[in-house]
Amino acid sequence: MQPTRPASMEGPPIWQRLLAVLAYLLPWSDGVPFGEALFSLVPALQWLVLPALPLMALQQQIPFGGFLLFLMLFLAVVRNARVPYFIRFNVLQAILIDIVLILLSLAFSVLLRPLGAGFALRTLSNTVFLATLLLVVFSVVQSIRGREADIPTVSEAVRMQLY
Numbered sequence: 001m002q003p004t005r006p007a008s009m010e011g012p013p014i015w016q017r018l019l020a021v022l023a024y025l026l027p028w029s030d031g032v033p034f035g036e037a038l039f040s041l042v043p044a045l046q047w048l049v050l051p052a053l054p055l056m057a058l059q060q061q062i063p064f065g066g067f068l069l070f071l072m073l074f075l076a077v078v079r080n081a082r083v084p085y086f087i088r089f090n091v092l093q094a095i096l097i098d099i100v101l102i103l104l105s106l107a108f109s110v111l112l113r114p115l116g117a118g119f120a121l122r123t124l125s126n127t128v129f130l131a132t133l134l135l136v137v138f139s140v141v142q143s144i145r146g147r148e149a150d151i152p153t154v155s156e157a158v159r160m161q162l163y
Contacts, residue, residue, distance in 0.1 A: 011146025012086040020090035020143035024136045026069070027097040029055040030105065031132030037122040038129055048133065066102075070095060078161075085162065090143055092158045093151065097135060104128055 012020075029052040039046050059065040077083050077091045112121050135151065142149035149155070 012084065016084050016086050017143055017146055019087050021140050023073075023087075023091040023094040024097075024139050024143070025052055025055050026073070026094045027101055027132060028052045028136045029059065030066075030098050030101040031129060031136070032056065033105070034101075034108075034125045034132065035129035036125070038126045070098070086146075086148075088162060089148055089158055090139070092161060093139065093149065093154055096154050096157060097132075097139075097151075101128070101132060 011017075032049050032052050035045065035048075039049075055069075059069065062068065073091055073095060078088050078095070080088075108121070108125065112124070139149035139151070
């Protein structure tokens with residue numbers, strides 16, 4: 001009779017899980033600005049910003065820092081076949097979520113901000129922030145468990161790119 005491995009030992013090793021978790025700091029750093037109105041209502045939520053601060057500072061200090069980080073992650077991790085699949089999957093998924101957030105940010109600044117910072121804009125912004133928080137928490141928990149965070153459409157697009 002063979003001993004069974006504990007559930008925590010199945011799947012990718014711990015170091016791969018931790019690197020996968022770090023990938024989700026990218027979309028989180030771009031999702032945080034959507035929560036500004038919510039932070040004024042619930043100041044305790046500002047603690048959620050802490051993990052994203054180093055990445056946000058890097059993106060602000062270096063010209064085109066966000067774009068350079070995207071290129072580095074895409075070329076050095078996603079397109080590198082020597083990097084384990086689990087890490088590549090999570091990095092690409094984080095990049096795709098981040099692209100959606102960047103497009104939403106552009107849409108907000110071009111289409112909605114000129115209309116004023118009314119109730120509707122704050123509500124939409126808070127909704128984007130909470131959706132990002134849920135996506136990031138779900139993805140981080142799944143990565144820690146050693147599983148792919150299956151997000152409809154996004155995960156399918158990731159799998160199509162990686163195969």
